[in-house]
Amino acid sequence: MIPAGFAYHRPADVASAIAVLQEHGDEARVLAGGHSLIPMMKLRMAAPAHLVDLQDIAELRGIEIGADAVTIGAMVTQHDLIAHEGLAEALPIIREAALQIADPQVRYKGTIGGNVANGDPGNDMPGLMQCLDATYTLAGPDGTREVKAREFYEAAYFTAREDDEILTRITIPRPAAGTGWAYEKVKRKIGDYATAAAAVLVGKGTASVAMTNLADTPVWSEAASAALAAGDVEGCVAAMLEAIDPVEDNRGPVAFKKHAAGVVLRRAIARAQSRAG
Amino acid sequence: MSKTHVKLKVNGREVEGLAEPRMLLIHFLREELGITGPHIGCETSHCGACTVDMDGRSVKSCTVFVAQANGAEITTVEGLANPDGSLGVIQEKFREHHGLQCGFCTPGMITRAHRLLQENPNPTEEEVRFGIAGNLCRCTGYQNIVKAIMAAAAELNAAKEAAE
Numbered sequence: 001m002i003p004a005g006f007a008y009h010r011p012a013d014v015a016s017a018i019a020v021l022q023e024h025g026d027e028a029r030v031l032a033g034g035h036s037l038i039p040m041m042k043l044r045m046a047a048p049a050h051l052v053d054l055q056d057i058a059e060l061r062g063i064e065i066g067a068d069a070v071t072i073g074a075m076v077t078q079h080d081l082i083a084h085e086g087l088a089e090a091l092p093i094i095r096e097a098a099l100q101i102a103d104p105q106v107r108y109k110g111t112i113g114g115n116v117a118n119g120d121p122g123n124d125m126p127g128l129m130q131c132l133d134a135t136y137t138l139a140g141p142d143g144t145r146e147v148k149a150r151e152f153y154e155a156a157y158f159t160a161r162e163d164d165e166i167l168t169r170i171t172i173p174r175p176a177a178g179t180g181w182a183y184e185k186v187k188r189k190i191g192d193y194a195t196a197a198a199a200v201l202v203g204k205g206t207a208s209v210a211m212t213n214l215a216d217t218p219v220w221s222e223a224a225s226a227a228l229a230a231g232d233v234e235g236c237v238a239a240m241l242e243a244i245d246p247v248e249d250n251r252g253p254v255a256f257k258k259h260a261a262g263v264v265l266r267r268a269i270a271r272a273q274s275r276a277g
Numbered sequence: 278m279s280k281t282h283v284k285l286k287v288n289g290r291e292v293e294g295l296a297e298p299r300m301l302l303i304h305f306l307r308e309e310l311g312i313t314g315p316h317i318g319c320e321t322s323h324c325g326a327c328t329v330d331m332d333g334r335s336v337k338s339c340t341v342f343v344a345q346a347n348g349a350e351i352t353t354v355e356g357l358a359n360p361d362g363s364l365g366v367i368q369e370k371f372r373e374h375h376g377l378q379c380g381f382c383t384p385g386m387i388t389r390a391h392r393l394l395q396e397n398p399n400p401t402e403e404e405v406r407f408g409i410a411g412n413l414c415r416c417t418g419y420q421n422i423v424k425a426i427m428a429a430a431a432e433l434n435a436a437k438e439a440a441e
């Protein structure tokens with residue numbers, strides 16, 4: 001379990017980090033909490049020649065709670081998300097989801113930026129970010145650009161991010177007062193990735209529904225969201241089961257995953273509705 | 278790959294060394310520094326036997342490069358003993374309540390329990406179980422580990438009250 005050797009960089013600001021990425025192209029990778037990347041490097045499924053550690057970059061930290069939107073720095077850890085009282089009030093669904101990720105040690109290191117940039121269909125934050133209609137800010141050699149979470153994921157480990165771009169911040173619009181919310185996940189054991197998970201927001205005439213680990217990208221469904229907005233729970237579940245595309249693996253065969261998806265989604269909807277008002 | 282100079286504080290002591298950046302913190306602690314309290318169980322980020330405290334957070338030292346830890350302050354199970362070398366409160370409670378059998382998971386458990394009680398000095402049993410979810414034990418069935426941590430919390434709180 002010894003990873004391949006690499007040169008280690010620890011820049012103090014985003015511009016210097018981008019410069020290293022630009023210089024080394026696809027030989028270089030960004031290192032955030034390392035709790036997806038280091039396991040991959042130990043298995044030699046990744047062997048970057050240059051690692052750019054983001055831990056010293058202050059501008060990638062911080063959570064700002066605005067009147068209309070919440071902004072979260074890429075290097076904010078899952079532990080920070082759970083501990084932040086303003087965030088728990090503004091967007092309690094983030095805390096509910098973060099508490100279901102891995103275990104305490106992983107949550108102290110794992111960052112929201114790494115979780116959403118990784119592109120692993122098993123990560124919980126991407127589906128949640130699609131449900132919340134988040135926007136990612138990407139900084140590259142030519143400046144910054146914004147990409148919607150709903151347009152960011154292309155296939156497993158393929159995203160709209162270019163090799164020389166760093167995801168710096170995530171901006172999330174605050175749901176209207178009275179919006180119900182829930183993140184529900186089934187897993188084989190504590191600390192495991194989802195067999196199926198659902199993120200649900202439901203308010204007066206509005207809804208948003210996304211699911212995790214049931215396709216090679218997170219799945220946000222416009223049809224499922226519209227059905228739930230109209231109060232049609234069965235229509236919402238049917239549309240979502242149509243949208244997902246699970247594959248058989250050690251978490252079970254396709255039929256089981258579809259069954260689990262339906263159960264998880266119904267539970268999430270019921271809990272979100274019970275919190276709406 | 279060339280080695281880099283690393284400097285960290287381990288159990289209150291400044292240490293320096295040369296290491297390849299890819300060296301894992303657990304290997305640096307065990308092989309370079311001879312601090313063999315933290316164990317290697319799975320080496321795949323699952324079991325928590327390698328847990329150490331790094332800048333006030335419990336981390337799995339098999340999933341941290343030594344280069345990332347450069348400049349950090351680390352506490353291992355050795356650092357949780359009393360200054361005279363006798364067992365610290367959490368260690369003593371593990372002994373008293375049979376919170377270990379083979380002892381392989383114990384250094385990670387105790388180091389994790391230390392941070393948990395720093396953050397939540399008065400946990401419920403459920404909070405203890407949730408808080409040690411990243412530490413696996415093959416022997417005890419966890420009952421006595423939870424008892425030991427609850428007892429340690431009570432003793433630490435009583436000591437704090439007495440001091441006030």
Ligand SMILES: Cc1cc2nc3c(=O)[nH]c(=O)nc-3n(C[C@H](O)[C@H](O)[C@H](O)COP(=O)(O)OP(=O)(O)OC[C@H]3O[C@@H](n4cnc5c(N)ncnc54)[C@H](O)[C@@H]3O)c2cc1C
Pocket residue numbers: 029030031032033034035036037038039054074075100101102103106109110111112113114115117118122123124125161165166167168191192193194321322323
């Ligand atoms: C035992 C275990 C269980 C886990 N269970 C879960 C789970 O249930 N749910 C879940 O969601 N996750 C789970 N994880 C993954 C964990 O949450 C990771 O920490 C997370 O996926 C990645 O965050 P990181 O900060 O560690 O990123 P890293 O591992 O450092 O990086 C991941 C990838 O993203 C890239 N990257 C990181 N930050 C940026 C950035 N700012 N800009 C551009 N690219 C970037 C890296 O180059 C790398 O390719 C688990 C991990 C472990 C070890």
Ligand code: FES
Pocket residue numbers: 316317318319320321322323324325326327328337338339340
């Ligand atoms: S050895 Fe590090 S988690 Fe098992």
Ligand code: FES
Pocket residue numbers: 376377378379380381382383413414415416417
């Ligand atoms: S005492 Fe043996 S693994 Fe916990």
